Amino acid sequence: xxxxxxxxxxxxxxxxxxxxxxxxxxxxxxxxxxxxxxxxxxxxxxxxxxxxxxxxxxxxxxxxxxxxxxxxxxxxxxxxxxxxxxxxxxxxxxxxxxxxxxxxxxxxxxxxxxxxxxxxxxxxxxxxxxxxxxxxxxxxxxxxxxxxxxxxxxxxxxxxxxxxxxxxxxxxxxxxxxxxxxxxxxxxxxxxxxxxxxxxxxxxxxxxxxxxxxxxxxxxxxxxxxxxxxxxxxxxxxxxxxxxxxx
Numbered sequence: 001x002x003x004x005x006x007x008x009x010x011x012x013x014x015x016x017x018x019x020x021x022x023x024x025x026x027x028x029x030x031x032x033x034x035x036x037x038x039x040x041x042x043x044x045x046x047x048x049x050x051x052x053x054x055x056x057x058x059x060x061x062x063x064x065x066x067x068x069x070x071x072x073x074x075x076x077x078x079x080x081x082x083x084x085x086x087x088x089x090x091x092x093x094x095x096x097x098x099x100x101x102x103x104x105x106x107x108x109x110x111x112x113x114x115x116x117x118x119x120x121x122x123x124x125x126x127x128x129x130x131x132x133x134x135x136x137x138x139x140x141x142x143x144x145x146x147x148x149x150x151x152x153x154x155x156x157x158x159x160x161x162x163x164x165x166x167x168x169x170x171x172x173x174x175x176x177x178x179x180x181x182x183x184x185x186x187x188x189x190x191x192x193x194x195x196x197x198x199x200x201x202x203x204x205x206x207x208x209x210x211x212x213x214x215x216x217x218x219x220x221x222x223x224x225x226x227x228x229x230x231x232x233x234x235x236x237x238x239x240x241x242x243x244x245x246x247x
Contacts, residue, residue: 071096194218
């Protein structure tokens, strides 16, 4: 049995775990960051929490006799991607990155591209009413913007992570659809959307709604990732594993 370490936490990683566990010859260990209190059930073995940096991941790869590592983490999980690249380079474990394509602006979009969360917070004009679709881990830079009103969409109760009294949590899980997103933007009088360029269909509806309503989007660009082979879908990962490990 070829043993696969699948760094997950995304819809693509869950789909890949299901595909691989149905195939003969593969044993899958899905690793989750542990930030979600009640993650969806996954097939195969699942571990939660960090590895303890590069050295910790190296030790795990050796102790568990991992034959290949698939990094299917979020496009903004730059530190985990860097750790995976370094640990695989040190141990000789083959690695591939599953990375969904980024969103591209469409006719009618009004995007401002910014490099990080701090720049996104600074880009909001005074008196803006902004939908923050950036997750619960990136809210701190907006604490300084007491001159704006924030509606922060999070998957779970933020438990103290929201900045001050000018921000309101909106606990929702995708996928979303453009019509409901448009209603939300209208009902809450949203003037701007702040989001990460995560790509994928599950959360793209807000961009369609913004396009319909002419609402500007402050789009945070993806961080650089380490060099290495990258594919855009789960089928390509399966092909890569078959070439490397057989079935």
